[in-house]
Amino acid sequence: xxxxxxxxxxxxxxxxxxxxxxxxxxxxxxxxxxxxxxxxxxxxxxxxxxxxxxxxxxxxxxxxxxxxxxxxxxxxxxxxxxxxxxxxxxxxxxxxxxxxxxxxxxxxxxxxxxxxxxxxxxxxxxxxxxxxxxxxxxxxxxxxxxxxxxxxxxxxxxxxxxxxxxxxxxxxxxxxxxxxxxxxxxxxxxxxxxxxxxxxxxxxxxxxxxxxxxxxxxxxxxxxxxxxxxxxxxxxxxxxxxxxxxxx
Numbered sequence: 001x002x003x004x005x006x007x008x009x010x011x012x013x014x015x016x017x018x019x020x021x022x023x024x025x026x027x028x029x030x031x032x033x034x035x036x037x038x039x040x041x042x043x044x045x046x047x048x049x050x051x052x053x054x055x056x057x058x059x060x061x062x063x064x065x066x067x068x069x070x071x072x073x074x075x076x077x078x079x080x081x082x083x084x085x086x087x088x089x090x091x092x093x094x095x096x097x098x099x100x101x102x103x104x105x106x107x108x109x110x111x112x113x114x115x116x117x118x119x120x121x122x123x124x125x126x127x128x129x130x131x132x133x134x135x136x137x138x139x140x141x142x143x144x145x146x147x148x149x150x151x152x153x154x155x156x157x158x159x160x161x162x163x164x165x166x167x168x169x170x171x172x173x174x175x176x177x178x179x180x181x182x183x184x185x186x187x188x189x190x191x192x193x194x195x196x197x198x199x200x201x202x203x204x205x206x207x208x209x210x211x212x213x214x215x216x217x218x219x220x221x222x223x224x225x226x227x228x229x230x231x232x233x234x235x236x237x238x239x240x241x242x243x244x245x246x247x248x
Contacts, residue, residue: 001029002229007075012085014041016186020217035067059107064115084136091147091194109154130173137178166237175236182243184215211244
């Protein structure tokens, strides 16, 4: 088992990419804290994979502190953090996105990483054994799509923050990397498309992906395991597209 004995937090774990990551981490031997705003969903998952469920809004500092405390209280430490929780605005012209939606997208996608750093880094530093932080960015932060201007901006921020964190934390053996999925078949797919998930609309998106399909939770989970395991201990500051060639 590639993550045997490691303690991991996965945010947004009740569905989509987060659920896939949490499931795979558990299979690989990690002790997982499954955190989600949807506590019932997190509890369902935790019961199935033997994880510990925690509710919370990652845009709120006290909630993120409680998520980290759950890992240390329940399992005695922390080795891996996957900042997966995210949201978007509907695909539409930039001026049609209202301020409240703009603020929410930036709070969930970007400020959450600030709050997690505030809560998790003291734990990782105190332990003195390094760690792996994995931020779920997006191809939107590398090669933006029209209609998602403000979402694109949040993922550009995630990618830049990842590289900057990696540089600052390298001397402490805390690795920071970003996985950049292409559009995936998750609960947000209709929002990214800007309307109903019809075969015609889906075909238009698939035409931009050379391998001809969307990303899956399993694709993202596989990449997360790789970046979390000891075999990649010399890899930090990487933006890893899991995108079927879209950004090639």
